[in-house]
Amino acid sequence: MSGSPWRGRPADTALVLAVGLVALVGLVVQSRGIDTAAEWAALPVVLASSAALYARRRHPVPVGVLALAAVGAYGALLHKPGPIMLVFVVALYTVVDEGHLRVAVGLGLASVIAFAVADSYNRSPDTMNGATLLHAGWLVAVIVGVTRNRRAYLAEARARAEAATQRMEEEARRRATEERLRIARDLHDVLGHHLSMINVQASAALHRPDAARSEQALTAIKEASKETLRELRTALGTLRQDDAASVVPAPGLHRLDDLITTVGRSEVDIRTEFAEVGALPPEVDLAVYRIVQEALTNVTRHAGATTAVVRVRSDSGDVLVEVEDDGTGAPGAPGSGILGMHERARALGGSLTTGTRPDGGFRVRARLPLRPRPSPASEPA
Known part of the structure; x- marks a missing residue:
């Protein structure tokens, strides 16, 4: 049976020696010494069939046939069955165990037929052939027992294989779902932020139709559209694994100044308070950028704010991100942007809170671990 401890050269060698010794000693005891020509002829039959067991795993059927022939030759020479049957039993066990x-x-x-023929030489007319029946029952027990064990083993192996396949499929589905959510968040952040900037600038130009304002708005729209194309290329680049060299590096802390400059063109005065946080892991660096980006998008779209503050600093092994404004916009029901910020923080093992400030305005606060920890499996993705 696959997985049996009786495998390998040491086990085969030990088995050959043990069976060969039993068969040889049985021959000597049964014959009370090796004296006749028939007994000397039976000796190499015992030794050769015992040695053949060494190849029983590689060639189970030929070894089984050879063992049966040895049993027949032994019976024909000595006119009685003998301990050489042990060689055949081991060979037969292997044939069943290997699936034949x-x-x-x-x-x-x-x-059984050969055993009955050999046993008939020593049976008197009034004696039942009980030895033949015992031999037949023994072989049936060997075949049935090994077959049952093999079927149980194969059933267990199939169950394990099916369970492993199911786990792999579930893991693949989970990873695919997480990847879709990540791409959806990136696309929402990229399109939502920049299209909001374009909309704000276009509205401002339409409401104040003067040359200077129109030029400023068109410049802002140009920069926003350029940045949109750049970040779309970054977000979609992960879907093109064969063209990784052309993927633009993901944004992070190093791009926050450009982001704030772009948002500042929408007539919101943005102040920054950045403390030294050192190099961040790529996923944390991207999450900081996206949270700030989405928070500032909400400031320009919904808050009606004139000023905002962006803070980034380290705190006890975490990085803290805060975006506050002085707007009057009501928070309302969380939209996909706020939900996306929560998902980003939770995916890294962090947290995010949003709400109105005591003195007015709105606040977004995120705490992200510098060593990201996967969120518990029980939490919704």
Whole structure:
């Protein structure tokens, strides 16, 4: 049986020696010494069939046939069965264990016939052939027992394989879902932020139709559209693994100044308070940028604010991100932007809170671990 401890050269060698010794000693004891020509002829039969067991795993059927022939030769020479049957039993066990059940049944029937013929030489007319029946029952027990064990083992192996396949499929589905959510968040952040900037600038130009304002708005729209194309290329680049060299590096802390400059063109005065936080892991660096980006998008779209403050600093192994404004916009029900910020923080093992400030305005505060920890499996993705 696959997975049996009786595998390998040391086990095969030990088995050959043990079976060969039993068969040889049995021959000597049964014959009370090796004196006749028939007994000397039976000796190499015992040794050769015992040695053949060494190849029983690689060639189970030939070894089984050889063992059966050895049993027949032994009976023909000495006119009685003997301990050489142990060689055949081991060979038959291996044939069943390797899955050749029909061959094993044929070998078993042939051995019963050979055993009956050999045993008939020593049976008196008034004696039942009980030894033959005992031999037949023994072989049936071997075949049935090994077959049952093998079927149980194969059933267990199939169950394990199916369970492993199911786990792999579930893991693949989970990863695919997480990847879709990540891409959806990136696309929402990129399109929502920059299209909001374009909309704000276009509205301002339409409401104040003067040359200077129009030029400023068109410049802002140009920069916003350029940045949109750049970040779309970054977001979609992960879907093109064969063209990784052309993917633009993901934004992070190093791009916050450009982001704030772009948002500042919408007539919101943005102040920054950045403390030294050192190099961040790529996923944390991107999350900081996206949270600030989405928070500032909400400031320009919904808050009606004139000033905003962006703070980034380290705190006890975490990085803290805060965006506050002086607007009067009501928070309302969380939209996909706020939900996306929560998902980003939770995916890294961090947290995010949003709400109105005591003195007016709105605040977004995120705490992200510098060593990201996966969120618990029980939390919704």
